Amino acid sequence: MATTTYPRPATTYVSRRSKVLEWLTTTDHKKIGVMYIITSFGFFLFGGVLALGIRTELAVPGLQFVDQATYNQLFGMHAIMMIFLFVMPMTVGLANYVVPLQLGAADMAFPRINALSFWMLIAGALLIVSAFLFGGAPTGWTLYVPLSVQVAATGVDLLLLGLVVLGFSSILGAINFIVTIFKMRAPGMSLMRMPMFSWTTLVTAVLLMFSIPVIAAGLIMIFIDRNYGGGFFDPAQGGSPILWQHIFWFFGHPEVYILILPAFGIISEIVPVFSRKPLFGYKAFVIATASIGALGFTVWAHHMFTTGAVFLPFFAFFTFLIAVPTGVKFFNWLATMWGGQLRFDTPMLFAVGFIALFLIGGLDGAFLAVVPFDFMVQDTYWVVSHIHYVLVAGAVFGIFAALFYWFPKMTGRKLNERLGKVQFWILFIGTNVAFWPQHMLGLDGMIRRIPDYSGNAGWTELNFISTVGAFMIAFSVLPFLWNVFVTLRKPADAGDDPWDAYSLEWATTSPPPTWNFDSLPDVRSERPFFDAKHPELAPPAPETQPEASA
Amino acid sequence: MTAETPAMDPAAQEHLEESGHDTQRGGMDTALLGMMLFIASEVMFFAALFAAYFNARATLPVFPPEGTEFIDPIGLPLFVTILLITSSFTMQWATGRIRAGDRTGLNRGIAITLIIGIVFLFLQLYDYSVLILEDDFGIDSGVYGTLFYTLTGFHGAHVLGGVIGLSVILARGLQGQFSRKHHVAVEAVHYYWHFVDVVWVLLFLVIYVIK
Numbered sequence: 001m002a003t004t005t006y007p008r009p010a011t012t013y014v015s016r017r018s019k020v021l022e023w024l025t026t027t028d029h030k031k032i033g034v035m036y037i038i039t040s041f042g043f044f045l046f047g048g049v050l051a052l053g054i055r056t057e058l059a060v061p062g063l064q065f066v067d068q069a070t071y072n073q074l075f076g077m078h079a080i081m082m083i084f085l086f087v088m089p090m091t092v093g094l095a096n097y098v099v100p101l102q103l104g105a106a107d108m109a110f111p112r113i114n115a116l117s118f119w120m121l122i123a124g125a126l127l128i129v130s131a132f133l134f135g136g137a138p139t140g141w142t143l144y145v146p147l148s149v150q151v152a153a154t155g156v157d158l159l160l161l162g163l164v165v166l167g168f169s170s171i172l173g174a175i176n177f178i179v180t181i182f183k184m185r186a187p188g189m190s191l192m193r194m195p196m197f198s199w200t201t202l203v204t205a206v207l208l209m210f211s212i213p214v215i216a217a218g219l220i221m222i223f224i225d226r227n228y229g230g231g232f233f234d235p236a237q238g239g240s241p242i243l244w245q246h247i248f249w250f251f252g253h254p255e256v257y258i259l260i261l262p263a264f265g266i267i268s269e270i271v272p273v274f275s276r277k278p279l280f281g282y283k284a285f286v287i288a289t290a291s292i293g294a295l296g297f298t299v300w301a302h303h304m305f306t307t308g309a310v311f312l313p314f315f316a317f318f319t320f321l322i323a324v325p326t327g328v329k330f331f332n333w334l335a336t337m338w339g340g341q342l343r344f345d346t347p348m349l350f351a352v353g354f355i356a357l358f359l360i361g362g363l364d365g366a367f368l369a370v371v372p373f374d375f376m377v378q379d380t381y382w383v384v385s386h387i388h389y390v391l392v393a394g395a396v397f398g399i400f401a402a403l404f405y406w407f408p409k410m411t412g413r414k415l416n417e418r419l420g421k422v423q424f425w426i427l428f429i430g431t432n433v434a435f436w437p438q439h440m441l442g443l444d445g446m447i448r449r450i451p452d453y454s455g456n457a458g459w460t461e462l463n464f465i466s467t468v469g470a471f472m473i474a475f476s477v478l479p480f481l482w483n484v485f486v487t488l489r490k491p492a493d494a495g496d497d498p499w500d501a502y503s504l505e506w507a508t509t510s511p512p513p514t515w516n517f518d519s520l521p522d523v524r525s526e527r528p529f530f531d532a533k534h535p536e537l538a539p540p541a542p543e544t545q546p547e548a549s550a
Numbered sequence: 551m552t553a554e555t556p557a558m559d560p561a562a563q564e565h566l567e568e569s570g571h572d573t574q575r576g577g578m579d580t581a582l583l584g585m586m587l588f589i590a591s592e593v594m595f596f597a598a599l600f601a602a603y604f605n606a607r608a609t610l611p612v613f614p615p616e617g618t619e620f621i622d623p624i625g626l627p628l629f630v631t632i633l634l635i636t637s638s639f640t641m642q643w644a645t646g647r648i649r650a651g652d653r654t655g656l657n658r659g660i661a662i663t664l665i666i667g668i669v670f671l672f673l674q675l676y677d678y679s680v681l682i683l684e685d686d687f688g689i690d691s692g693v694y695g696t697l698f699y700t701l702t703g704f705h706g707a708h709v710l711g712g713v714i715g716l717s718v719i720l721a722r723g724l725q726g727q728f729s730r731k732h733h734v735a736v737e738a739v740h741y742y743w744h745f746v747d748v749v750w751v752l753l754f755l756v757i758y759v760i761k
Contacts, residue, residue, distance in 0.1 A: 109580050175587040183580045213591045217598035224700060229690030232602055232700075238615035238693035243605050247598055 027111035028514055029100050032118050034410060036093025037403075039122065040086050047081030048474055050074050055434075055470035058463050061455040071451035072138035077131075079141035080159070083259065084166055085125050087395045091262035092117075092173055094402050095201040097410060099177065101505035101512060102195045104186025104520045104528075109179040113172050120169035127162030131155035140449060142252070145233040145244045149225045157226065160219045167216040174208035177201055186504070188523030192286065195503040195526065196279060199286055200265030203293040207254040207261075210297070215251035218244060242309050249300035257296045260358075260390060261289065263398025264329060267351045270405055271333050273501045274348035275340030281332045282526055288325035288332075295322045305371055306378045312371050319369035326362055330355065345499070346420030350401035353428050354394060361389030364439065379449075382442025388435045392473070400427070400480070405499065407484075412492030412510040419483040426476035434469025437462040502527035585738040589745045592708070596749055599704065603697050603756060614694035618687065621698070623758035630673050631754045637666035638747040645740040648723075651730035657723045660736075663743065664716040667709055674706050698757060705753055708746045715739040 023031055053074045057065045066074065100108055108114045131137050135153025148156055181202045185194070194202075222244070224230035231237025233244050272279045279285060298318040301310035333355055342348070364386045368374050377383065400423075408414045441462050446453060453459050497506040507529045508517050521532035524539045531538030578586070607613045614620060621627065644659020678699075681687045689699040719739050722728065728736055 110584060113584075171588075171591050175584050175591070178587055179580055179584045183577070183583065209587060209591045210594050213593075213595035214598040217595050217602075221602065221700070224689065224696060229688075230696035230700070231690070231693040232696055234693075237696070238606060238610050238613075239696070240605055240609055243602060246605070247601070250598075 025115075027107070027115050029096050029108045029111065029114060030410070030512065030514075032114055033093045033095075033097030035118055036089050036096055036121070039125070040089035040093060043081050043085035043125070044090070045477070047078050047086055048477065050078035050081065051470060052474055054078060055467040057451055058453075059467040060464065061453055061457075061460060063452050066451070068451050069138060072140075072449075073132070073136035075449055076137050076140045080128060080137070080163075082391070083141060083255070084163065085128065087259045087391065087399070088166075088170065089121055090399050091204070091259070091395075092170075094266070094399070094406065095177060095197070095204075095262060098406060098505055099198050099201050100180060100184065101409075101508065101516060102198050102503050103181065103184055104189055104504045104517060104523065105180065105184035106516050107184075108176050109184055110176050113176055117169045117173040117176065120165055120172070124162045124165035124169060127158050127165060131158040131162065134158055142248060143219075143222065143244075144248075145222065145225075145241045148222055149233055157223065160223045160226075164216050164219050167212045167219075170208050170212050174205040174212070177205040178209065181205075186520050186523055188528070189504075192283065193523060193526045193528070196268035196282075196285060196289075197262070197265035200261040200268075200289055203289050204258050204261045207258050207293050207296060211251040211254040211258070214247060215255075218247035218251070221247075242304075242307055245304050245307065246300070249303040250297070252303065253300045254293075254296040256390070257292055259395050260398075261292065263354065263395050264289065266398045266402040266405070267333060267354050268329075269503065270347045270351040270401055271336050271355075273499050274343045274345060274351070275337045276343075277336055277340045278502075278527060279332065280335035280338075281328070284328055285332050288328040291325040292322060295325070302369060302374070305374045316369050316371050320366065323362070323366055330359065345404075346415065346417055346424060347401045347405035347499070349421065349424045350397050350404065353424065354397040354401065357389060357393030357397065357428075357431060361386060361393055364389065377442050379447055380442035381438040381446045381448055384448045385435050385438035385442060388431075388438070392435065393431050397427075400424075406505075407487075408494040408498045409505055409510050409512070411488065412494055413487045413490055414494040414498055415483050415487050419479045419486075423476050423479040423483070426472055426479070430469045430472025430476055432469070434466050434473055437466045437469075441466075497529075500533075502530040504528055507532065579734050579737075581734050582737055582741070585741055589741060592745065596701075596704070599697075599701050600752070600756065603701065606693050606697060610693075615692045618692050618694040620761060621681070621687075621758060623754070626673060626677050627754060627758050630670055630677075631750065633666055633673075634670055634747050634750050637663045637670075638744055640666065641740050641743045645736055648728050648733045648736050649730065653723065653726055653728060656728060656733075656736065657720065660716055660720045660723055664713060664720060667713040667716060671706060671709055671713065674702065674709075701753055701757060705746070705749055708749065712739070712743050712746050715742060 023035065026032060053066060054071070057063070057071055057074075096108070096114065100106070132155065135151075135155040137143075137151075137153070137155045137159040139148040139151060139156060139159075143156075143159075181194070181198060185191075221230070221232040225232050225234065225239075231239040233239045233241050235241065268279055268285060295318060299315055299322065301315040302319045304310050305312060305315070344352075364382065368377070368383065368386060404415055404420055441459055444457075444459065446457070446459050453463070492510070494510060496508065496510045498510075499506070504517075504520065504523075505512075507521055521528050522541065524541065525531055577583075640659050640662045644656050644663060647653075647655030647659055687695055687698075689695055716739060719736055722735065
C-alpha cells in the first residue's frame with residue numbers, strides 16, 4: 001500500500017484566533033458541513049412548530065386556534081422552511097462533510113466559495129424569516145400568480161429576494177460539488193468506484209445547476225410584476241398566469257428529486273454496511289440515479305394536468321416511466337439485504353423504515369400520474385399525504401439515518417442506541433398516524449390549504465387522528481435532542497470505524513484532522529476501506545503501476 | 551506530469567497525487583471547469599427569460615400587444631450588435647496573445663475589449679432613455695415592454711459583470727501577473743465574455759429581427 005506519511009510538526013497547530021472566530025471564518029468543509037447541519041436542524045424545529053399550528057387548527061371543525069390569515073401564513077412558511085431551509089441545507093451539509101472524505105480529498109474544490117454558499121444561506125434565511133414581520137407570505141410555497149402578484153404585503157417581496165439569494169447559494173454549492181467530484185477524487189477512485197452517496201450528490205448538484213436558475217428567473221419576474229408594473233403574468237397586459245406554473249414546476253419537479261436523491265444515497269450507504277454485503281447492482285444503481293435525474297426534467301406538467309393547458313399523454317407517460325428506475329433502486333436495496341447478516345442498529349432501522357414508507361409515498365404518487373384520478377384528487381389531502389410520505393418518510397428518515405450513521409465520524413461518539421430506537425418507533429408510528437388518514441380525507445374530497453371544515457363532512461375523526469400523529473412526530477424529536485446532548489457530554493470512545501464500514505470516510509480518525517487523511521488506502525473497488533481491512537478478499541493490485549514512478 | 555514542469559520533490563509529488571491536489575493530472579483546469587458550469591447555469595437563467603418571450607408570442611393573437619410596436623433593429627441596436635461581436639474577436643485575440651506569452655498584447659486586447667464593453671453599456675442606457683422619454687415605452691408598457699427591458703436589462707447586468715471581470719484582468723495584467731502557462735483567470739473571463747456576446751446575438755435576433 002502506498003501509505004507514505006509525511007512528517008508533520010510535533011506540536012499541534014494552535015490558532016491564535018478565538019474558537020468562535022475560527023468557526024465564523026472557516027473554509028474547512030467539515031466545519032461548514034456541521035454549521036449547515038445545525039442551522040438546518042434549527043429550521044426543522046421552526047417548520048415543525050408551524051406544522052403543529054396547522055394540525056392544531058385542523059384537529060376539530062371550527063376556527064379555534066388561529067385566524068384564516070395566520071393559517072395561510074402557517075402552511076406557506078411551513079413548506080418553505082422545510083424544503084428550502086431544512087431538507088436542502090441539511091443534505092448539503094451532510095454532503096459537505098461526507099463527500100470530500102468519501103472521495104479521499106482534502107477539501108472541496110473551492111473552499112472559500114463553499115463558505116460563501118453557507119453565509120448566503122444565512123442571508124437568504126434571514127430575509128425569508130423577516131417576511132413574517134412584514135405581512136408574511138400567504139401564498140403557499142408555490143407562489144401561484146395572480147395571488148403572489150396581488151398580495152400587497154412586503155413579506156412577499158422579502159420572500160422572493162430570500163429565495164433568489166438561497167438559489168444563488170445553491171448554484172454555487174452545486175458547481176462546487178460537481179467540480180469536487182470530477183477533479184478531487186483520490187487516485188484509483190474512478191467514477192464507477194465512487195460511493196453511492198457521492199453519486200447521488202453529483203446528480204443532485206446537476207439538477208440544482210439546471211433547475212435553480214429557472215426558478216430564479218421566475219421569482220424575478222414576479223418581483224418585476226409586483227414592483228415595476230410588469231406584465232409577465234397579467235393577461236390584461238398580454239401576459240400569461242400559466243407561464244408561472246410552467247416555470248415553477250420546471251424547477252419544482254427536479255426539486256423533489258433534489259430533496260430525495262441524497263436520501264437514496266444515504267440509504268445505499270447504510271444498507272450494505274448493516275447487511276455485511278456489497279451494494280447489489282452498483283452499476284444499475286448508478287444508471288437508475290442518472291435516469292431519475294434526467295427524467296425529472298420531463299415531467300413538470302404532471303402538476304398542471306387540471307389546467308387543461310398541457311399535453312396529458314406525454315407527461316403521464318414519463319411520470320410512469322420514473323417508477324422504473326425507482327423500482328430498480330428498491331430491488332437493489334432488498335437484494336442487498338437478502339441473505340445478508342442484518343444488524344438493526346439505529347441507522348439501519350431508519351433505512352428500513354425509509355424503504356417501507358417511501359414505497360407508500362411512491363405508490364400513491366404513481367396514482368397521481370393517472371390523469372382521471374389526478375383530476376379527482378387535485379389539491380386534496382391525497383396530494384398532501386403523498387408529499388409527506390415522500391418527504392417525511394423519505395427525506396426525514398434518510399436524514400436521521402445519516403445523522404445516526406455519521407455522528408460518530410463527526411464527533412467520535414456514538415449516539416445512544418436505546419434512545420435512537422425509542423425515537424425511531426415514535427417517529428415511524430407517528431408518521432403513519434399523521435399521514436395515512438390524509439389519503440382517506442383526500443379521496444373524500446377534503447381540499448388542502450383550508451383552515452376549517454364542516455363538522456357534518458365526516459372528516460372530524462380522521463383529522464383528529466392526523467393531528468395526534470403530528471404531535472407524535474414532534475415528540476419523537478425530543479429523544480433525539482436529549483440523545484445529542486448526553487452523547488456530547490460523554491468521552492469520545494466510538495473509535496474511527498464503529499460500524500465496520502466500507503468507504504474512505506471511515507479510514508481516517510473521528511473526527512478527521514483538518515487535512516482529512518494522513519494516508520489513503522489503495523482504491524481498487526467501490527469498497528476501498530473494506531479491501532484495506534480484508535486484503536485477502538481485495539481485488540489484486542494492478543500488475544504494472546501506470547507510469548511507474550522512477 | 552508534463553515535460554516542462556520543473557523537477558519536483560518525488561515525495562511532494564506523491565502527496566499531491568495521493569491527496570487529489572494535483573491539478574496537473576490532465577483534464578480541464580479546476581477553476582475553468584467551475585466557470586463552465588457557472589455559464590451552464592446562466593444559460594438556464596436566460597432560457598427561462600427567453601421561454602417567457604416565446605410563450606407570449608405563441609399565446610397572443612397579436613404580438614406585440616396593441617399599443618406597442620416592434621423596435622426597429624436598424625440603427626443603434628445593429629450598431630451595438632456589431633460592436634459586441636467585434637469585442638468577442640478582440641477578447642479572443644487577447645487570449646491568444648497570452649497563450650503565446652505576449653503580456654503587452656494581452657493588456658492591449660483586454661483594454662480594447664473593456665472599452666467596447668463600457669461603450670455598449672452607455673449606449674444601452676442612452677437607448678433606454680430615448681425609448682422611455684421620447685417613445686413612452688417602459689417596463690410597464692404591456693408584456694412586450696416587460697420582456698424587452700427584463701431581457702436586455704439582465705443581459706446588460708451580465709455585460710457589467712464582464713466589464714468588472716475585464717477590469718480585474720487588466721489590473722492584474724498590468725502588474726504582469728499572467729504568463730503563457732499561468733493565465734487561468736484570462737481563460738475564464740474569455741469564456742464568460744463570449745457567452746455574454748452569444749446571448750446578445752440571440753437577443754438581437756429574437757427581440758429585434760424576428761417579426
